[in-house]
Amino acid sequence: MPANRKSRVPVYWWRRLSQILFLALFLFLFRMTDYQGSDEIPYAVNIFFRWDPLIAASAMLAARTFIALLVPAIVVVLLTLVLGRFFCGWVCPLGTLLDASAKVIKPRKTGPAGKFRAGKYYLLALILVCALFGLPLVGYFDPFSILVRGLTLSVDPALNASVSQPFDYIYQSETLDFMAPVSEPVYGFIKDRLLPYEQKFFALALPSLFILLAVFGLEKIERRSWCRNLCPLGAMLALFSRFAPLRQHPGGSCASRDCNTCRDICRMGAINEEGVISPGDCNLCLDCVAECHKQIISFKFRKTKRKPAAAGVSRRGFAWTLVAGLALPAFYKGRALHKRPHPELIRPPGALPEEEFLDRCVRCGECMKVCINNAIQPAFLESGSEGTFSPVVVPRIGYCEYNCTLCGQVCPTGAIQELALSEKKEVKIGRAHFDKNRCLPWARGIPCVVCEEMCPVPDKAIRTREVKVLNQKDEEVTVQQPYIVFELCIGCGRCENACPLPGEAAVRVISGGESRDPENQGYVLY
């Protein structure tokens, strides 16, 4: 990437163009992570996760297996070995958004990196060691996980609600509806192109927003503060970039005392007092190339024997990180939830057995984004604090659609396996049970059986018996009382979702009976 000084367009415009294109691609794929009228999603909407080497390393270490889905990560590693940390400056959509936000947030400081820049290496080490010993943490720190989760759970539903509200108001108003002939086409245009298909509702919407905002809040301290100091993906790419032959041209260093331009404008704080650019920190934004008054900064491919160390990492600190990475997982093992799974921990169809599932799940929120019925919600503590933001089916919010396999299609790590439709229909994610103390035909002799009507299993996993009972007025009435056929119930939650009772449903799905865990069956089918 030698600087082309004759060009009238500043060289960093190429970088900006790349950032804009990748951000557009990212947002496009985000929007496409939805039902598109066919059973299969036509694009690799999860590609940003699948080319993420941090996710690849962590998921494979935790699952102790090779995950073919994550092979695209090799491309990023190879490119980084040649080009350095270009990914952070030219590709990463979170980085792009941080750059854009700097105009609004106005960081207190640009220029040389502070003393915390070793933090990301410690974090990376902690994540990888913990992963190896069975505590998956990557989902809480991976930049795409933070971004996609925040957008899915919080920003997108908020965007839809806030944009739709005024249009709905005009549409339904008795006094303003004269504006509807104008407002409705505008709304239709916006709805088709910018908004999600439907309003969705999510648990942990605010926590996921706060985590995302915190990353932007750090920008106040210094530019790209997250990228400089915390991002474990950035740390990993920084380690690879030590070998990259694309370097600052040696003639580039100037010992000018009166000019600090390059150091002052560097968003990554990568340029030191001597004007030497650290390859582990530089994200090749090329601002310095364009802004240098002497026009002496350029990047060239060259052989180098000097491999700069990861800045600021001490042996002592590193050793303590390893100890923490070894010890922390051990403390997680001794909790009650490992003895008996939470009854409301209903994982999406195709989810691996719990331990393996948590090892692979990177809390990216893709399955929650794509779930056609808003059924998949982020867990809070159902699978422990390390399972927060992992996907659970909450039937009272949404049920698992019988003919749909989208969650398995978008999962970037195979934590939710992609199932053929015929396989999916056989997978039991849990099992429904009646609460006969609340179910109307059972408890009060009132007809209902909406659950039976809705059951999507062709042979009906909910059936009814016609019985004569006394109702609340002591009259003898004939009602249909529903019951579950355990062998047929797949736990989709259609019944629980449709139960007309207010509050808790009288038919509820629990995880017992799930196909993925033979220990969680409870009784033998006969």
Added chain:
Amino acid sequence: MDRRNFIKGVSAGSAASLVALKQKGRAAAKKPLVSVAKGDDYQKLVAEVLKPLGGTEAFVKKGHKVALKPNLSFDRTPEQGANVHPEVLKAMVKLCLDAGASEVLVFDRVLAEKRRCYEQSGANKAIGSIGDSRVKLVHPQDRDFVKKQIDKGIFFRTWEFYKPALEADVYINLPVAKHHGSAKLSLGLKNILGVIGGNRGKVHMRLDQGIADLNTVLTPDLTVIDATRILLRNGPSGGNLEDVEKKDTLIASTDTVAADAYTAKHLFGMETSELGYLADAHKLGLGEKDLNKIKIVKA
């Protein structure tokens, strides 16, 4: 007089629609007509079954806005018999357009994921292939529902209804004939549940009366029951091809109760007394349930 009938009376101003209104009032006095047609060319069959009733032109006048409510409730294919057959839907829409409708609004508030229902049922393709901008296949949104008094209601006094259907000049009911766990059969009257909003599960606590009550607010100008395939068991969602019987039959009437009574008896072999909502609907003056008092015409 509700808004729909008011608009109908005034805006159309045509004698024909006024006559149609009056005929509805006299339904009890005159023998209602149920037209039945059999054949496997569904495109032609719809026109045939409507002929004895005066053809589509008897209902749809030039410039009319038509609300057409097919049953597209489930994420099932046409062969599975849980939804209206797309060919029947397409033919019905085309007839409305040919009769000069200014708009044909096709909708259903469905029970599985809505996009999947319209796709899997073949409705998307069927409507798309017509290629006429006057047809709109839409998903009812929450904001489209308005609370409505049910003045004649015995049990249900108010409910939310799909506003565009209330406001249309003509409301055409296009159900599929199928088994239903609690209602026993889902036919013309039962199709009203796809036009209402709110927690419709609550209707099931007095389903028969509820079906009748709701039908008093939005009484179809025309009901065409799709019995090209009927679902005999495991309805209303179905899914097994063994539960489906191909009957290649359409039943049409301005009297939904009569059409339902005929279908129950002659396609499912049930006694009309088994369907509680027929009696409840009859009591509310919605139509004739006694097959002896119905004139049946094979088209």
